[in-house]
Amino acid sequence: MKTIIEPFKIKMVEPIRFTTVEERREILERAHFNPFLIHAEDVLIDLLTDSGTAAMSAAQWGAMMVADESYACSRSFFKFEKAVRDITGLGFIIPTHQGRAAERILFEIVGGEGKVIPSNNHFDTTRANIEYSRAEAIDLVIEEGKDPAALHPFKGNLDTAKLAALIREIGPDRIPLGMLTVTNNTGGGQPVSMQNIREVSELLHSFEVPFFLDACRFAENAYFIKLREPGFADKAPIEIAREMFSYCDGATMSGKKDGICNIGGFLAMNDSSMAEKARNLLILAEGFPTYGGMAARDMEALAVGLMEALDERYLEYRIASIDYFARRIREGGVKIVEPPGGHALYLDARAFLPHVPPSQYPGQALACALYETGGVRGVEIGGVMFGKQAEDGSGEALPPMDLVRLAMPRRVYTQSHVDYLAEVVLETYARREEIKGFEIAYQAPLLRHFTAKFRPAKEESR
Numbered sequence: 177m178k179t180i181i182e183p184f185k186i187k188m189v190e191p192i193r194f195t196t197v198e199e200r201r202e203i204l205e206r207a208h209f210n211p212f213l214i215h216a217e218d219v220l221i222d223l224l225t226d227s228g229t230a231a232m233s234a235a236q237w238g239a240m241m242v243a244d245e246s247y248a249c250s251r252s253f254f255k256f257e258k259a260v261r262d263i264t265g266l267g268f269i270i271p272t273h274q275g276r277a278a279e280r281i282l283f284e285i286v287g288g289e290g291k292v293i294p295s296n297n298h299f300d301t302t303r304a305n306i307e308y309s310r311a312e313a314i315d316l317v318i319e320e321g322k323d324p325a326a327l328h329p330f331k332g333n334l335d336t337a338k339l340a341a342l343i344r345e346i347g348p349d350r351i352p353l354g355m356l357t358v359t360n361n362t363g364g365g366q367p368v369s370m371q372n373i374r375e376v377s378e379l380l381h382s383f384e385v386p387f388f389l390d391a392c393r394f395a396e397n398a399y400f401i402k403l404r405e406p407g408f409a410d411k412a413p414i415e416i417a418r419e420m421f422s423y424c425d426g427a428t429m430s431g432k433k434d435g436i437c438n439i440g441g442f443l444a445m446n447d448s449s450m451a452e453k454a455r456n457l458l459i460l461a462e463g464f465p466t467y468g469g470m471a472a473r474d475m476e477a478l479a480v481g482l483m484e485a486l487d488e489r490y491l492e493y494r495i496a497s498i499d500y501f502a503r504r505i506r507e508g509g510v511k512i513v514e515p516p517g518g519h520a521l522y523l524d525a526r527a528f529l530p531h532v533p534p535s536q537y538p539g540q541a542l543a544c545a546l547y548e549t550g551g552v553r554g555v556e557i558g559g560v561m562f563g564k565q566a567e568d569g570s571g572e573a574l575p576p577m578d579l580v581r582l583a584m585p586r587r588v589y590t591q592s593h594v595d596y597l598a599e600v601v602l603e604t605y606a607r608r609e610e611i612k613g614f615e616i617a618y619q620a621p622l623l624r625h626f627t628a629k630f631r632p633a634k635e636e637s638r
């Protein structure tokens with residue numbers, strides 16, 4: 177077998193800025209040891225997120241130039257609607273400025289006090305929008321999905337026995353819809369099998385509960401089904417995606433993920449009365465139903481991007497490059513969440529830095545160390561992001577894991593960038609004993625990880 181190469185050539189380049197270790201130490205100090213506060217210009221390889229960071233194609237830029245920016249019933253909307261319908265088969269397509277706007281509208285319609293929305297794992301904006309409506313968001317991912325070392329081909333699957341028990345316990349009337357997130361972002365970008373999608377759909381429908389997909393990474397999920405699920409090896413990703421959507425009654429989507437766009441999204445469904453309510457809310461907060469929250473040029477880019485995301489060569493390269501990165505650092509002894517997901521690698525910071533106690537935020541320490549070593553920016557997913565100060569002042573409740581997520585922007589980096597990334601991780605691993613923990617010098621009351629300031633932890637508090 178030949179090397180899997182980037183299935184594109186590069187027409188436009190953007191320089192990245194090199195800095196010295198000394199400069200990066202100063203930059204880290206100025207950023208109060210919080211990678212979110214480092215200026216992007218000072219980052220060599222930016223793996224903070226795969227959201228909105230993709231490189232668009234010549235075809236997408238070309239489509240943007242011929243967009244029709246008419247206020248009502250623009251040609252670009254119908255092109256966008258046709259592409260979404262071709263993949264999803266859903267009847268009503270409502271453009272939104274990004275995924276969370278679709279969620280906000282959906283849960284304003286179906287949420288509210290006493291309602292319960294089950295999913296494998298709700299993404300944080302989904303959960304926040306459900307809870308904002310005063311409904312309850314419940315995660316029912318399979319047990320393997322909670323164990324970073326467990327090997328399972330579809331760790332994003334939902335536990336259908338738990339779902340059946342929940343429906344029996346509270347009754348279907350309190351469940352306005354059930355969801356699956358594909359791939360399961362919160363669970364590490366892990367895929368959901370076609371069998372699980374079908375079973376969840378059948379179970380919900382047997383109680384007349386509608387089924388929605390959070391479809392942000394539907395194309396990556398389709399490709400994992402092709403690779404791992406018997407019976408799909410010879411199917412094209414678009415056929416697999418169409419089958420995935422055939423089981424659902426609606427979907428929310430962020431175009432910033434598998435839309436390969438920098439902004440955009442949609443809400444789609446089959447129920448006409450729900451669509452009417454959604455359009456009324458859309459007009460209130462986003463825009464007229466044929467553009468919602470998007471410029472026509474963005475709808476054009478999304479129409480093209482959704483199809484490009486299903487290109488088999490592209491998906492092969494994307495999944496292979498993350499797998500290659502995982503293999504290189506695993507061979508060097510670094511522990512990651514296994515198996516690697518579709519859009520990111522997650523380093524196990526507690527295994528990487530066993531001498532840094534969870535109370536000193538090993539994920540934060542590792543994220544800063546990776547930047548210091550090689551100008552690479554990842555994000556802490558652990559004590560800083562999820563830790564909560566106990567109300568009685570007895571200290572801090574910490575989550576079970578401290579991870580550093582290295583998310584791969586789509587079509588942005590090449591194999592030599594990945595080689596460099598592996599070298600940075602392994603060089604950091606070689607000097608791990610000198611890496612120290614942090615304490616928080618400042619924190620905001622909510623979502624503290626974005627703006628927190630840190631200082632090196634005092635030795636004696638170890």
Ligand SMILES: *Cc1c(COP(=O)(O)O)cnc(C)c1O
Nearest residue numbers: 274275276299301361392430432
């Ligand atoms: C990013 C994301 C969202 C929200 O989309 P935005 O475009 O960031 O608002 C929802 N669900 C999942 C699984 C996501 O990854």
